[in-house]
Structures are given as C-alpha cells and as structure tokens.
Amino acid sequence: MSLWAGSHRPGFLDRAAQEAMVAELRAVIRVAPLVRPVTGWGRPMSVRMTSAGRLGWVIERGRYRYSAVHPETGKPWPPIPDSVLAVWRQVSGWPEPPDCCLINWYGEGARMGLHRDADEGEAGFAAPVVSVSLGDPARFRMGGPARGGPTESVILHSGDVVVMGGPARLAYHGIDRVMFGEGDLLPGGGRLNLTLRVVRPD
Ligand code: SIN
Ligand code: FE2
Secondary structure, eight states, X not given: OOTTTTXXXXXXXXXXXXXXXXXXXXXXXXXXXXXXXXXXXSOBOSSEEEXXXXXXXXXXXXXXXXXXXXXXXXXXXXXXXXXXXXXXXXXXXXSSOOSEEEEEEEOTTOOEEEEOOOOSOHHHXXXXXXXXXXXXXXXXXEOOSSTTXXXXXXXXXXXXXXXXXXXXXXXXXXXXXXXXXXXXXXXXXXEEEEEEEOOOOO
16 A cells, blocks of 8 residues: 555545634744745745744755744744644644644645655654645645655645655655645635644754
C-alpha cells in the first residue's frame, strides 16, 4: 500500500471550523504579508508564502532556512492560531507544539514541484509534518525518499489533513495543480495550505 496510507484524513475540519480558521489566517497575513520566494535558480515561486510561529521558512539569497523574522517587515511572525494548534494536538502524536506554521497561498496556476521538507534538522525530522488544506481542491503528489522514484497522487479537499510522519516524513511531495475556482470556501478562488513543523536546526 501507499507510503502514506492512513495519514490522509479527509474532511477532518467541518465547514464552520474551516471558516473560523480562514478568519484567523487572514489576521496572520495582515501582519505578516504573503511573499513570493525566489528559488536558488533565481526563479520566483508560483506559490506565495508566509508563516506563523516562533520560526518561519524563508528563502534568503537562494538559501532555504528558518528565520525568526518576516523577510520584508523584519518583525517576528505572529503566533500560530489556536485552531491550528488544536489540529496539531489531535493528529501529530507529538508532545510539543510546532515551531512553524508555513502558510502557502495558491492563486490561479500556482503549483509546487516535488521537494522534501528537509530544513528542520535531524531532531525536527523525528516529528511529523501536519498539513491542512483550505479552499480549492488540489492534486497532491507523494513519492518516496529518493527523487525520481514512483509517486502516487490524491486530491486534497478543503478541510483535509495529511500527516507526514515516519517513512513519509522525508518523502518527496508536491502539488501538481489546483482546481482553481472549484471550491466554495474562498471567494474568488484559491487554496491555502498550512504545514506545521517542529524545527530543531542541527
Ligand atoms: C508543501 O509541501 O509545503 C505544501 C503542500 C500542499 O500545498 O499541500
Ligand atoms: Fe513540503
């Protein structure tokens, strides 16, 4: 069976919980605006990002790292909303809260190439990454620990949670495409994805 069997929790959040979470995330984004990171190849990503929590994931001059401050405002990231921490407590099986809630915004045509979440340090890899999807559905692709291996895909809908732990923690994954405008949670379309990470730089 698949690497991540059992780790996809469709419909984990009901509509009211999704709406409440979006409202909390809008407040985060007002303080910590979405930015379009530029990869090491000098190409702007199609996804726009910000973070909440003690640390945020950034690309700085082509280097991927965690930072205590927003790259444009220079201010600390806002706290992770309570509703998001509640999901972590329910599904992560991890005794400590996450250090980072990376917020990815997918507008029309945005996607995310296959990658690993591999900047959290060896001790950080022991904890799962928990992902929450809100808004338009998207095709999520997951492979194994090596680039170029077999992959599988699943559609993630608004309210779905995915737990990437154990052998899936360092697996390649990405978003092939978002079915822009097919959901009805976010007026005007688009998709928000949260990934919660424990970060313990080596
Ligand atoms: C990510 O890998 O950072 C995002 C995954 C997703 O958007 O579902
Ligand atoms: Fe990722």
